[in-house]
Amino acid sequence: MLDILLSQTVSGLVLGGLYVLIAIGLSIIFGLLGIVNFAHGAFFTLGAYLALTLVGHFGWPAVVLAPVIVGGMGMVAERLLIRRLYDKEPLISLIVTFALALLIEASVRLIYGGIGQPFSPPPFLSGFQVWGPILITNYRVAVLAATAAVLVLLWLFLEKTRFGRILRAGSRDPEMVGLLGINLPQVLTWVFGLGCAISGLAGLLAAPLWTVTPAMATNAIMPAFVVVAIGGLGSFAGAVIAGLLVGVVVALTIQFWPEASGGVMYLFMALMLLLRPRGLLGERWERFE
């Protein structure tokens, strides 16, 4: 039994790693901009499709451009649409970002068609490792490693750089940051772009594992919201812990009660919100109180 638990836990950690990446961008955008971005899953889809296109035309090394391009698209969306929502009530931003998600999905469907696109892991990451009861593919190891590297870099960026300090200060007291002569609107554009780029990266990493279809955001956006809610809105560390926890809980549920594997994360979220309404590491933010 211990073998089975160990094996499923590792499988759950890989799934959780992807959930973390999807959720972290959502969490950053909410924490710093106060926008609940329903279009986040659509940027995940864009990451997958751009990776598909770049690999097809320029080979695997070109996939690094996919999150960069998605980030750029996110910045354009912020300048044209999102920045008009900062002083509006949350319901407006929900509706507008939901409409943006539908627009992006319809555009992808128009360009690529509705059917799934074949996309396999790169040849240099094919194959798998068997360590006792644990079976893990080389590509999944790479996904875990990439997720860890992105999280460390992101934490360093937010905590140790001047730009990161401006972001954190701006999220708490935008007026004061403005009075200090900092161009906050420009900073917020970069933040939205960063969140979208991370979502695009998650799409790129998920593309060889999941089915690449215009509707693939469905499988990404709901777990992302669940992870953010469990971890605490706007909490970086909370999203990481919650993402991994959700992945492991889903994997273990598959082992013992597969029919419930689709709903277990929602049950987990409901329990968490009952016991701790702000989530695992959610803080009290004056701006949202």
Added chain:
Amino acid sequence: MTVDKTGLLIPRRKALLGTVGLAVAPLAVPHVARAAEPVKVGLLLAKTGQIAGQTEYLANGSFLALEQRNKMIMGQPAELVWLDEPSPQAATQNMQKLVQEDKVCAVLGGSLSSNALAEEAKAAELKIPFVCDNAAATDITGKNCNRYTFRLNTPVAVQSRMLAPYALSYGKKWYHITASYAFGQDILKTSRELLKAAGGTEVGVDEVPLNTADFSSFILKIRQAKPDVVVGGLSAGDLTTFLKQWNELGMKGKIPFVEIAIGDTDIWGVGPEAANGTFTKLWDAFNAKNTPEEKAFTEAYLKKYGKPPADKAWMGWITARSLFEAIDAAKSTDANKIIEALEAWKMPAGDVSYHYRKFDHQMLVRNLAVSVKDKITDKYNYFDVKATLPQNPADLEKIFGSSEEIGCKMT
């Protein structure tokens, strides 16, 4: 022109007569007015979600069937009105809208079994002919049948009986992995009965929620159970994801995988490196035994869309064609006359003819047993046709089951 003493240019009596004449004119020439109105047929297929890849082809096939008739039915212009079926409830609401607002005379559709089961009940309530082009749940033309519903896809129970000998050829220890909705539950129930009858053992079972993104934990369970064969019951995008990850985790070629009712679009999304398995399906564009009309359809589709038709395109085409020809034969958009014409409709198909049985409105079509090719060189041609089932055309009626066996009581 003379002006009368009232000062009117036209005398009052003549003006009144003229007005009355204008008012009754349409009644005097009803055929002229009707000719201007198009014959409308509803198309109820999902536009988003995991089944949207298949419905795109179903719709393409139906629209092509109409274009091949120069968009005319009964000598009048005709059009397809396409509404979404995002869920069973929304699908029935859209069916009502098609009938009551768009005034369609019949409806094509039913991409998922859960939707189709709800839609066929609504069709009976609205008294509108409904031709189901994709869903395979046994009950649609089984115990839930009604006189307004016709169905193309071979029922799950029949397809499972056709596939069972292939699964048993690998061994009698089966692992079931099926979707936790009508289609998957139907496969699981039937497959268990067939396995029991063959004296086999179920070494594991997983009922998987729709839209599962990661199957690795399920695959680890299958690996631990060491079955002779995995019998699947996953649909559309979920099957694609499963087969991708089955290969990624090194299981391709180690444990055989079989499933009924695969769609070409499901396997195209898997890719040549990962695709594997043995399946049943209704039609294949590359099958040398296709009829001349089907070959002409393939050519027309290729010309219009720049790629060969998936099996779903053929399914959309043949159901639309049956309905359009039935309306033509009925010479009316009256529901009862269309139903009678659909019951009489026939299209030659080699040794047999495609037709709907009168007692359950199920179309009798021979299925294909197909296996993924060892080497795939054409991105649209993944399968080797192993057999046409049943191999003896005389067994076709028998394999679909008698009226007593399937439990259909027309209401």
